[in-house]
Amino acid sequence: MEIEGTPVTVESVRDVGPDTIALELETPEEFDALPGQFVLLRAAPGDEVYERHYTLSSPSVEDTFELTVGIDPEGELSPWLADLEGGETVHVDGPFGTITYERDQDVVAVAGGPGVGPAVSIAEAAHDAGHEAVVVYQDDEPAHRDRLEALEDEGATVVFVDDDADEELADAIETHLEKGQYYAFGFDGFVRFVADAIEDAGGDPDEALIENFG
Structure with missing residues (x-):
């Protein structure tokens, strides 16, 4: 199945709170994002491609970047993401968004x-x-x-x-x-x-x- 966007490797998935995971992804080439921006993530848990917007939750994107995902037990995508173990591939577009932090003020x-x-x-x-x-x-x-x-x-x-x-x-x-x-x-x-x-x-x-x- 062909999925739009840049393929990136899932480096790790860890629990960071009740029904909440942190998804650490490999940073693709020429991906430059600031805190506050978001990406569009696509994946195909089954026979259909699903996409969701997630805001970055890591202060930098040098080698990897992190997305924090709330788990909806009835959702099509988030429970599948929570079950990943690392090494899988998802696809991203972005970064998007004009709300950014430039490391220049309190x-x-x-x-x-x-x-x-x-x-x-x-x-x-x-x-x-x-x-x-x-x-x-x-x-x-x-x-x-x-x-x-x-x-x-x-x-x-x-x-x-x-x-x-x-x-x-x-x-x-x-x-x-x-x-x-x-x-x-x-x-x-x-x-x-x-x-x-x-x-x-x-x-x-x-x-x-x-x-x-x-």
Whole structure:
């Protein structure tokens, strides 16, 4: 079966949280992506090709790059990806997206659910470049906890917020309003809440870089 896109090797698959995996892929030649961008991944688990957009969750793409994938047990693609063992081939197009981090300033990355992937990659890239980083993450069952705790140990600020703690989320957004360039990643209701909270705190949500996962 012919599949569109650039073939890349799956280097590894690992669990990074409840129903969440990190898919590490070989970086193809001339692939140059920044934290915040996404790719279109295609694969054929059976007789049909499926495609999904996934945002990068690694701070760099030098030899490999990482995608964080939430597993939908009823989905056509994500359960198949979770069962890979490494050495398989998938196909990618991209990178796409204008929301990027250039390693040039302090950052505040606000994440809901699967938005933690790009949020942690941006925070790590900022820290590696000598800038301050804040991550505000709303999820009852956080993923990438090891990377977030490592960031915290190295001086970054990490705030965990429960799913139903919207007042706490708004307070965290207000507290860190002036701490750096704002990013927000998550589904529609979440990023709309973040934009409203920025405005309620006296900031300009139009200056935030917001990726709506739909």
